[in-house]
Amino acid sequence: MPQIGKLSSLLQVIVLALSFTVFQASAYASEEKSFNVNEMIMHHIKDAHEWHITGPEHGGVSVYLPVILHDNGFKVFSSKYFYHGKETEVKLNDSTTYHYLEGVGPAKGYGLYHEEIYKLNHEGKLHFQGDHPHNATPTDLSITKNVASLIIGSLLILIIMLSVARFYRKNGAVAPKGIAKFFEPIIVMVRDDIAKANIDHHKYQKYVPYLLTIFFFIWINNMLGLIPIIPGGANLTGNITITFFLAFCTLLVTVFSGNKNYWGHIFWMPGIPVAMKIFMIPIELIGIITKPFALMVRLFANITAGHIIVLALISIIFINKNYAWAGLSVPMALFISVLEILVAFLQGFLFAMLSSLFIGAAVEEAHH
Numbered sequence: 001m002p003q004i005g006k007l008s009s010l011l012q013v014i015v016l017a018l019s020f021t022v023f024q025a026s027a028y029a030s031e032e033k034s035f036n037v038n039e040m041i042m043h044h045i046k047d048a049h050e051w052h053i054t055g056p057e058h059g060g061v062s063v064y065l066p067v068i069l070h071d072n073g074f075k076v077f078s079s080k081y082f083y084h085g086k087e088t089e090v091k092l093n094d095s096t097t098y099h100y101l102e103g104v105g106p107a108k109g110y111g112l113y114h115e116e117i118y119k120l121n122h123e124g125k126l127h128f129q130g131d132h133p134h135n136a137t138p139t140d141l142s143i144t145k146n147v148a149s150l151i152i153g154s155l156l157i158l159i160i161m162l163s164v165a166r167f168y169r170k171n172g173a174v175a176p177k178g179i180a181k182f183f184e185p186i187i188v189m190v191r192d193d194i195a196k197a198n199i200d201h202h203k204y205q206k207y208v209p210y211l212l213t214i215f216f217f218i219w220i221n222n223m224l225g226l227i228p229i230i231p232g233g234a235n236l237t238g239n240i241t242i243t244f245f246l247a248f249c250t251l252l253v254t255v256f257s258g259n260k261n262y263w264g265h266i267f268w269m270p271g272i273p274v275a276m277k278i279f280m281i282p283i284e285l286i287g288i289i290t291k292p293f294a295l296m297v298r299l300f301a302n303i304t305a306g307h308i309i310v311l312a313l314i315s316i317i318f319i320n321k322n323y324a325w326a327g328l329s330v331p332m333a334l335f336i337s338v339l340e341i342l343v344a345f346l347q348g349f350l351f352a353m354l355s356s357l358f359i360g361a362a363v364e365e366a367h368h
Helices: 002-031 037-045 145-171 179-198 204-225 240-257 260-267 274-319 323-363
Strands: 050-054 061-064 066-070 074-078 086-091 097-102 110-113 116-119
Touching: 037 274, 050 145, 145 179, 145 204, 179 204, 179 323, 204 240, 204 274, 204 323, 240 274, 240 323, 260 274, 260 323, 274 323
Parallel strands: none
Antiparallel strands: 050 061, 066 074, 086 097, 097 110, 110 116
16 A cells, blocks of 8 residues: 555656646747747757746746856856847848847847857847857856756765765664665665676676766666756756766776776687788777767667657647647656656666676686
8 A cells, every 4th residue: 555655646746747847838839929849849858058947938937047158258147147138030031030049238248049159249149151150159168957957966866875875884784774775775786786797796896886876877867857847857868968978987997997808809809810800900999989879879869759758748739729638648748757767767777787798898807
């Protein structure tokens, strides 16, 4: 019975989150003359200089984040001076129309287009060639939504891990209680089923902290991304720069852990003709890069796809302009949201598992 109660509470939270998503989409739809599915979805999954909560896309209820620009000195101001700025329209010869936000107050002289900040020209406008402005761009060091989510997720991991460590430091090797009771089986799983299972038994211990870090970083930030309101709602692990950095870390650990046996199989494979060895060397070198590249793309694609599917299902209501469609789209979105909870865990597990396989191959000793 307690399990049924927990499942019921979880479903209630997910339904509430989906209701909030519908409300946000409704506000977006009411703002536009014709509902644009692509714009709505991209608005929700891309990075931003504000944490939008509800209401119109610009000027609604939001948490405005600090904009930090370096342009002949540092300039720091709130992003509300963009989002509450003047929406400017530019028409080109082919009748293509572009809209951007012209900053006011401290943001005067700058324009915001697709979350990129540009310097306005002497006419106070953005100059478009094709689909992109060709104005100069200041160095943007702003605290965007993804950066803020990264800080929150990292602090959350630190709080959790320090709390678990404090429990064992205070009580010793006893049956865990509280937060330690929940996280100990997960930590043991990463140690035994990921690190120990794929890396040499005499070497795996020093890689456990790294594998635990990437597992919990991906898992916790995936879970935060499923929450539609602050401090969640950011598509952090669906950002290619974040997945690139995680994959690059795995590449560095693998390369610098490689022993003589590992590099021998890369540059001078035993048991094959010399001509074939020369042919295989560039292929093996490319293989070193493609493995972490696959990690990067897998995480990015799976997390982004989950957000897009849920938003696309909710959009059915507004495409057909009839709330009766909620009877179909909301249950389907609910199913995908429940599935995303599993995916959030699974992506962290797979990333750590494949990283351990790569590291294990790099430290494996030669077999005779």
